Amino acid sequence: MSIALVVTAGLLAVAGLLVLVRLLRGPTLHDRLVALDTLVVVLISAIAVEAARSGQGGNVILLVVVSLVGFLSTVSVVRLAGRA
Numbered sequence: 001m002s003i004a005l006v007v008t009a010g011l012l013a014v015a016g017l018l019v020l021v022r023l024l025r026g027p028t029l030h031d032r033l034v035a036l037d038t039l040v041v042v043l044i045s046a047i048a049v050e051a052a053r054s055g056q057g058g059n060v061i062l063l064v065v066v067s068l069v070g071f072l073s074t075v076s077v078v079r080l081a082g083r084a
Contacts (some may be wrong), residue, residue, distance in 0.1 A: 005053050014051065016042045033077055040070035 019042060023035040044066055051059035 002053075005049060008049050009046070012042055013047050016046075028082075029077075029081055033074065036077075037070065040066065044069055044070075 016039065017038045019035050023032055023039065026032040026035055044063055047059055047063055047066065051057070051063075
């Protein structure tokens with residue numbers, strides 16, 4: 001099980017770096033918004049992997065909070081971009 005967690009954490013780290021590159025290089029606002037949403041998903045996945053590794057259920061609240069903040073930020077940016 002620990003090998004699977006290490007491999008998963010490594011893949012999530014690589015995914016996070018690639019998403020950060022897209023976030024910085026994205027030519028349009030929409031590219032950056034998609035990259036930011038993907039970064040939130042990678043962060044949520046990393047928190048879930050850490051919860052599985054430690055065996056503690058207290059991280060579930062953190063998962064819900066990060067998910068809600070990511071959703072609300074996406075909705076806010078889309079509403080603001082729609083007005084411009």
